[in-house]
Amino acid sequence: MNNTNDFNLKKVLPAVLTIAIGMLLVMMDTTIMNVTLPHIQSAFHQNLSNSQWVITAYTLAMATVIPFAGFLGDRFSDKKVFALAIIFFTIASFLAANAHSMQSLIIWRIAQGLTGGVVAPIGIGMSFKIIPMEKRGSMMGLLGLPMLLAPTIGPALSGFLVKHFNWSTVFLINLPVGVLALIFVLLFLPNFPANKASKIDLKGALLSPFAFPILIYGVHVGTDKGWSNPTALSFVGLGIIMLLLFIIVELRVENPLLHLRAFVIPEFTKGISLMWLNQIVVFGAMLLVPLYLQNVVGLSSKNTGLIMVPQAIASFLGMTIGGRIFDKFGTKAAVLPGFTLGAISLSLFSQIKPSSSLAFTLCAIILLGLSQGLVNMQVNNHALQSVPMKNISRVTPLTNEMMQVVNSFAIAFLTAFLSGQIKKQTGLSPLQANLTAFHHTFWLLLLFVIVGFILTLFLRKKAKA
Template sequence: MSPGAGRAGNVLGRRVPAKVAVCVVFVAANFVAIMDTTIVNVALPALGRDFGMDSAELSSVNVGYLVAMAVFIPVSGWLTSRFGTRRTALTALLLFTVASGLCATAGSLTALTGYRVLQGVGGGLLAPVGMTMMLRAFPVAERLRAQKYVMVPTAVAPALGPVLGGWLVDTASWHWVFLVNLPVGVLALLFGLRTLPDFPGAGAPRFDVLGFVLAGGGLAAVLYALTRAPDRGWGSGQILVPVVGGGVMLALTVVWELRTRHPMIDLRIVEDHLFRTTQLSLLPMGAAFMGVLYLYPQFLQTGLGYDALRSGLATFPEALGMLTASQLVARLHDRVGPRRLMVGGGAGAALIVLYLATAAGGAPEATLYLSMYLLGCSVGLLFASGQNAAFVTVSASRTADATTVLNMQRQIAAAFGVALAGTLAGTGAGSGTAGDYRAGLLTMAGVSVCACLLALRVSDRRVREGYRADAAQAAQAENGESVPMRRAADP
């Protein structure tokens, strides 16, 4: 543990262990940030009635949030190195909480969009900085135990958003989909101010302005295009221009960041074999998972006649499945190995999505609930195993770069999955049929197969070597010996 973590217990009389403090703040903050990507969707009709606009005109409410998140994810590593994890995390949480309150007071679409952009800035920083704190607070051998907490936002928040949002809109008003963030944000902020440890960086070099413009602008353009593609069509100039332009900017980002002396994101982190291979599997699985979560509730309503609340409840068992998987991975990881768990999770997800696409119309309702639970278990096996393995051979000094890259790919994967699913199902034009949704789900099953095949390249041997190296360093530290900085495994 870093010196900063060791000071957590004696500043201002703190008695909360550093690991507990980091877990509480990270889980609470990340939960509301992730939930805000889905909870607002069900409030759009109510917003439209209040503002006198149709749903298409309100898309900026979500697009502004997602694009702002994408722009500020790349800068999170630099801010962490410059100001430390504690100050960066608490500032991001404060910004997100204040912006949530402002969103609830918005009286026009322009104001609401602006406040959502501020929310996105805070949300874009929370996930990578929080993950950096978790990786530095927990040694390699204890990270699997921490996964059961880390998985809570990823598992529950996207599924809970539509259910909670629908209930709040029906029983109160759309303002409450933003106000619900305030108690969580305020409590997490007060708790963090008293207990959160600091993991100071080595000091940030001169800010990489060109790297920020290229990475942030490229991510924003690509994410904007992917978000709007189902509505406007992939052949539209409004989609092609940002896709091509954003793709060029991201390509230039890679060239620049590999050549500059002080890169904002050290992309050489992908030379680490474990990090690279796990990310290649997590990317298609993330796309498939978000695509299914987008398609399945609409399929239940269009094809099977469910109402919105019932379809949301029928989707929710996947969250329970992911939480179950986080417990299973902690028990099975050492005996089975991450590669087998990831391959099994990808294969299971593909089979279950295939079943949902082909048999949902004639299957008993209880079977659908069970299928979503098993889908969550399968996806959770791949996610939990992959995220743990990704950082086993990443040194403490490079965790900020690694978490930045991981969160960038996660945002793109989610946007691409939803865009592909929406395009295949024809939901942009509002004319999706049961057959269209089945085609979309079948495609998501195919994408899950890709994740399964890519997981075959993950090396269990490198994971074991990483555990041994970390244990040796811990033993040296306990004996008062000088501990050299552990380097990432050779590519």
Template sequence: MNASHVGGASPKIDASRIKRGPIVFSLIIGAFVAVLNETLLGNALPDLVKELGVPYSTIQWLTTAYMLVIGVLVPVTAILQQWFTTRQMFLSAMILFFAGTLFAAVAPGFGLLLTGRVVQALGTGLMLPVMMNTILVIFPPEKRGGAMGLMGLVIMFAPAIGPTVSGLILDSLSWRWLFILVLPLAAFSVVIAAIFLRNVSEITKPKVDVFSILLSTVGFGGIVYGFSKAGESGWSKPEVYWPMIVGGIALLLFIWRQLRLKQPVMDLRAFKYPMFAIVTVLMFVLMMTLFSTMTLIPLYLQGALLLTAFKSGLILLPGGVVNGIMAPIAGKLLDKFGPRVLVIPGLVLVAITLYLFTGFEISTGTGYIITVHILLLIGISMVMMPAQTTGLNQLPPQLYPHGTAILNTLTQVSGAIGAALFISIMSMGTKNYLESSSDPTSLTEQAQGVVAGVHQSFWIGFVISLVAVVIGFFIRRTKAPEGQAAGSADMH
């Protein structure tokens, strides 16, 4: 099933001649647009249900399909980055994203709107691993923390303002403006990348194992789909457990095949490097907690405190802004002091805040909620980019595309698992409370039911966070193998 080797390898890239400033600027603009888009649509789902005349179970496909496409595409980006240049990959990603946004903006019905979201997801799925891999290539290990921190600022700040911005738009304009206003930003990103972005990757054009791509698509796609459906349908439905079973089998076959191939689609030999392996496990646990928390807090604010989507977005805004500010600071501290002084305190702070979340009630003040949420995201910012950078630093350059693909794939999978697991725990807790209530139709009792469900979910989250703390104690500063280094050029 191997496609033939086409063409020769490109000449080796001299990173010392690369002007990093314009490249980083191009990447940041694209990342901001793509990540902002992911959170803009959440507040609009109730409006779309009414306007398009489809049930909530159908409208959920706008988010489920988006996550599903990214989960399927990201594993393949490792091989794509060895066939196409950085410039080709990034421009293709942003043009796809622009086209998808345009389809969604003019969509007359649900079908074209869903098509637009799928095309947007294709662009996002291509872009994120390329962005991370480019940072690894153009910066030496001792300067990567600051560069990854800048990316972290964008990746954290964009979703922080997303719910608030979408709330403002929906208060005065139609849902179409969520896409129309993104169009000029996406177009600007394409222009900036076309002018400034240069190729920084080495093109080797390895053989492509089509069967591995098929197994990867079925495996990761089945698991992400199954867990995504579990969050809305429960765990006992055939459309939930059959995709998970088929996906699990395909994933095991995919892993077995990658270990046997000389030129695997996703090179799992990255796990031979212990710090990368430890960081991968830590990120899986941490992202599962983060995604689920980000899902549960709005449910608590709107279901228990009966706040509007716009007000709940405002409450979450300060934490997201602080997180964005903290990301580059954490990156600089990583370069100076190493990961342990950031990762261990950050994980402890995450665990403490999740414990505090278990005490939220219907009488809890918004000031206290904002404070705890800020502390949670400070903890996340101390862990996420520093840990990822530390793990990737240990890999040799030829494994950069595979390492970034592995981390980005597991982020999507852990997000789907976390959201499904915690929502189902919350739903069960709410159901059990209302079944024992003397007046389950009362608004107060329904709000208390949401609180009971949220409490149970956050207790599980707290336990998982303790596991992350234990893993954090194994994190060490890594040295680049084989004397690897990016260029010595300074930021221009």
């Protein structure tokens, strides 16, 4: 089906949209909890430290299961595992909505993470099997929709639901979406043959749960309690040691859980490096811009959310245009303008003031959105397209797992940098100290964009496996 001559939009489009709906179902539950958490805390009479496990447990469960996605898809067929993941994720959502204690809610959140964690890597892997190479830029842009919609719609939807109903509705909303996704899977996803001879990498399977989740948890503790905290240092140190052992094992086995040998492919390494750089900028912007608007400008969370909506719209526009440019002219033609727009946007943010006009702020936000759209899926496609198709099911879990780690480190690093900059601004008023610190942090993000621009110059026009 991945031959251009066999390309049939009427068959491929519903399949890609089905995968996107499944991914949106899972990604929404990552972003929807930030607004809901205080209401859950109040309902179960828990402190913030205990309540945060509702988010942490979900993240760690996903990090635990993602490395197994490739093996599960190969052994039992991608379509079957994708469908079962959606079924059990939906059931776990129903049980979470009916939880009667914080402990039971955390258990069902772990169940959500363990089932939902395989959806994105298997979904992206299926899309590469469905979409011919010459159409991947424009069609894969649809899979970027969940990444755009989840951060924008999630907080707004959860805010509406908890205001007019109660916290349990943020889980109940998953039920119709899950049922719809399952129907679409059965109707539109092609059958992929299962490889009954596929064997699991036992050493890797034993090590991965002690590598990625422990490392990510250590970063979370460090972000929350400071990097001198003994628990943070212990978990980060243990996580790094286990990760090194995992890498050594995976490079020596014939059928690894994660295809780490992909890093010997120059275009994959360059593409994945650009993904990491862009992800730092994306998560940094998602963290900094709303914080600036609320803490410095003094906007409400509702108005901040409304101002951020054009970013998602611009990202979708950039993704659509970028996909077509990618198909016709190659990666650099889309990514270089994308990083250029990102540099202009962050330059504007580094000069922004509470007195800046709404038009100035929206201009910076829209340019940032266009930049993300032009860069994000294009560098992802470039990296994955350089990998032989036979290895794609073991590479998509690798890229997803590394994104979990990079996102955790990005938030921790930028939060620490912003806090440090605020403390350094002695002799200034609190407002001016905050403003200067935000400007310096935006300059730091601009540095990542410049590095990304330079690295893009070394990409081949189109990556080939």
